[in-house]
Amino acid sequence: MQKKGLLHQVIQHLCCLPGVGPKTAQRMAFQLLQRNRDNAKALAEILLKALAEIGHCQQCRTLTEHTLCEICVDASRDTTTLCIVESPADVWTVDQATVFTGRYFVLHGHLSPLDGIGPDELGLDELERLLAKGEVKELILATNSTLEGDATAYFIGELATKHKVQASRLASGVPMGGELEFIDRGTLSHAFKGRRKIE
Amino acid sequence: MQKKGLLHQVIQHLCCLPGVGPKTAQRMAFQLLQRNRDNAKALAEILLKALAEIGHCQQCRTLTEHTLCEICVDASRDTTTLCIVESPADVWTVDQATVFTGRYFVLHGHLSPLDGIGPDELGLDELERLLAKGEVKELILATNSTLEGDATAYFIGELATKHKVQASRLASGVPMGGELEFIDRGTLSHAFKGRRKIE
Ligand SMILES: [Zn+2]
Numbered sequence: 001m002q003k004k005g006l007l008h009q010v011i012q013h014l015c016c017l018p019g020v021g022p023k024t025a026q027r028m029a030f031q032l033l034q035r036n037r038d039n040a041k042a043l044a045e046i047l048l049k050a051l052a053e054i055g056h057c058q059q060c061r062t063l064t065e066h067t068l069c070e071i072c073v074d075a076s077r078d079t080t081t082l083c084i085v086e087s088p089a090d091v092w093t094v095d096q097a098t099v100f101t102g103r104y105f106v107l108h109g110h111l112s113p114l115d116g117i118g119p120d121e122l123g124l125d126e127l128e129r130l131l132a133k134g135e136v137k138e139l140i141l142a143t144n145s146t147l148e149g150d151a152t153a154y155f156i157g158e159l160a161t162k163h164k165v166q167a168s169r170l171a172s173g174v175p176m177g178g179e180l181e182f183i184d185r186g187t188l189s190h191a192f193k194g195r196r197k198i199e
Numbered sequence: 200m201q202k203k204g205l206l207h208q209v210i211q212h213l214c215c216l217p218g219v220g221p222k223t224a225q226r227m228a229f230q231l232l233q234r235n236r237d238n239a240k241a242l243a244e245i246l247l248k249a250l251a252e253i254g255h256c257q258q259c260r261t262l263t264e265h266t267l268c269e270i271c272v273d274a275s276r277d278t279t280t281l282c283i284v285e286s287p288a289d290v291w292t293v294d295q296a297t298v299f300t301g302r303y304f305v306l307h308g309h310l311s312p313l314d315g316i317g318p319d320e321l322g323l324d325e326l327e328r329l330l331a332k333g334e335v336k337e338l339i340l341a342t343n344s345t346l347e348g349d350a351t352a353y354f355i356g357e358l359a360t361k362h363k364v365q366a367s368r369l370a371s372g373v374p375m376g377g378e379l380e381f382i383d384r385g386t387l388s389h390a391f392k393g394r395r396k397i398e
């Protein structure tokens with residue numbers, strides 16, 4: 001068995017990637033060290049560079065290697081609507097899926113008092129300073145549709161009211177194409193309560 | 200859209216990993232740069248170290264950071280049988296799946312004249328020198344069960360004969376638990392021709 005040494009260490013570290021088990025990590029390691037050496041080197045180098053240089057946008061807290069991210073410096077975007085999301089990945093998801101042209105604010109998590117994550121850890125002090133400036137007229141609360149996401153949205157909704165900013169929450173309900181039979185009870189009960197009149 | 204810059208480059212390079220599409224690469228990148236920064240750094244560093252230090256075992260040609268791999272230096276292994284495989288990954292596969300206690304020889308491919316891969320590229324000159332020493336008594340040809348793997352095994356079988364070394368090929372046929380209905384025709388025809396008397 002050759003399961004010690006450098007090769008094994010490479011495999012162990014690849015195993016920490018999301019969705020990568022031992023078999024896949026082994027296949028990746030062999031490919032990186034044999035057929036794909038140039039890409040392996042480039043991947044390692046760009047990863048180190050990214051780790052060193054990528055930080056948080058000073059305005060919206062998303063990941064960027066600049067002081068302000070590309071969305072925040074984009075003069076064509078609407079500065080009166082702000083979409084609140086839990087993670088930088090959500091910024092991409094919302095931007096790819098919707099026609100939203102406003103800006104974002106990234107919480108990097110949700111309120112979780114037991115883990116010591118309160119308003120300050122989510123940057124809500126920064127958010128309040130932003131709201132106090134008066135330019136933002138509407139908050140779209142796009143935190144996850146979980147207990148924690150809902151609680152966080154509710155809390156931020158209160159801040160919005162305090163600053164006389166309108167707040168809305170993403171509609172929750174049956175996903176498009178979802179057959180009722182396969183929808184979980186929580187979602188269905190939510191969708192039922194949130195039913196809309198057909199006009 | 201934030202699809203430029205360092206983050207995008209990290210995603211592009213992760214996309215080259217086997218079985219990793221754009222969505223997975225995006226998820227990996229966010230995880231590496233946020234929750235998993237320590238592992239990301241360790242992964243990048245161990246990868247660079249492995250690329251710099253891992254080469255081929257001077258005896259069996261498998262991947263190792265030493266002059267001789269762990270199997271070749273293991274005095275408890277039988278030096279009279281040599282298992283010929285196409286790739287270093289195959290060494291692991293055979294060693295994990297079987298009770299083989301001999302040594303290996305890694306071709307790093309198969310004969311493919313159109314791609315300029317002849318006997319020398321597969322290290323068959325080294326293999327012949329090894330056979331000429333007279334210590335190896337049996338070759339187990341464990342190249343893939345493909346046209347190219349078969350042709351390569353046949354070619355090496357001839358070398359074995361020339362050096363008066365016994366050669367055998369892995370049995371090919373219906374995989375264990377395989378239902379005939381779902382076996383491809385080539386495998387089935389092979390298994391039929393290679394049928395064995397029950398004694
Ligand atoms: Zn920003």
Ligand SMILES: [Zn+2]
Nearest residue numbers: 256259268271
């Ligand atoms: Zn070796």
